[in-house]
Amino acid sequence: MDTSLFLITIVVATAVLFDYTNGFHDTANAMATTIATRALPPRVAVGLASVLNFAGAFISVTVAATIASGIVDQDSVTVPIIFAGLVGAILWNVLTWYFGIPSSSSHALVGGVVGAVIAGAGSTAVIWNGIATKVVIPAVLAPFVCGGAAYLATRLSYGLTERTAGEARARGFRLGQIGSSSLVALAHGTNDAQKTMGVVVLTLVAGGRLSEDAGVPTWVKFACAAAIAAGTFSGGWRVIKTLGTRVTEIHSAQGFSAETASSATILASSYFGFSLSTTQVVSGGVMGSGLGRRGGVVHWNVVGQMVIAWILTLPAAGLMGAVAEEATDALGNDTLAVIVVGLVALAFGGSLFVLARRDHVGADNVVAEPRPVRPAPAPA
DSSP states (O other), rough: OOOOOOHHHHHHHHHHHHHHHHHHHHHHHHHHHHHHSSSSOOHHHHHHHHHHHHHHHHHHHHHHHHHSSSOOGGGOOOOOHHHHHHHHHHHHHHHHHHHTTOHHHHHHHHHHHHHHHHHHHHHHGHHHHHHHHIIIIIHHHHHHHHHHHHHHHHHHHHHTTTTTTTHHHHHHHHHHHHHHHHHHHHHHHHHHHHHHHHHHHHHHHHSSOOOSTOOOOOHHHHHHHHHHHHHHHHOOOHHHHIIISSSSSHHHHHHHHHHHHHHHHHHHHHHHOOOHHHHHHHHHHHHHHHSSTTTBBOOOOHHHHHHHHHHHHHHHHHHHHHHOOOOOOTTTHHHHHHHHHHHHHHHHHHHHHHHHGGGGTTTTTTTTTTOOOOOOOOOO
């Protein structure tokens, strides 16, 4: 049965809003290390990431197909259920952004949708094998794979340049970081924008406005690419501060190594259709680069907070999505229910933005005062 166009429009707009939160939450993935080493000024860095996120969204639609048909049964999903899942994902994104925790927007989306589907259609409507193979297993492996690659790349970077003067080496790697961080931003757009495309396609299919085998319409690609680019340009400064300055002290060689390892991991996952968390990939790369530099210190208490958030993301977003679905169902009228639940969610998210102004983090204070330039020690 066709769902009203008005209701579908509201849910598609909510999906685009999620895409925007994905952008500002995950800006740190591409540019945190580049900003931390001052390879690029903060505003220039997020502007470059924004453009490349937009371009990356058009490279492939493999991940979009995974989200649209690989985690839930399309025939059991309704438009209000998808809306509830998006509410859960958005609220978790805003909550973790407020606390400056680099959590996964991808897993928030999957968790929110799965939680809402379970509440609305039952657990049999979830494709558990797809969740395991396309989401959970990559989530566990990705930080270790990227971290190991970044560790080796950092050791190699210092080893190959050990006879180069410290400042000359740093200057060379800062230039390299512009290219490597750009590749991460492109890869992020390729992987993350597609997830929202998948949700929009799922909405159109559930609402009877698109056939299951129609693919991703061009207007959906443009809308999702523009939303994630706009979110990226707004700058997720709170998360950038955590990933760029609190996990480990990052020198330019480390930043280059972490970014190169991250982009390779993300692009590979996009090729195979894995709904990978770019946040976890890049975080693993930053940790690996910290361990790879002689004298480097990784602040494991900060890492521990991040890991707890990663573990909680799927169930927490799922719980929020389930609660939103139960509230939507209880109100009876689908359109009225979506409007009421949406307004409540906006009030909650807006209150966090107001509270965040008391402890403002922006382009002007995202990194500490400039530290004296000193040669980074080479590995033993």
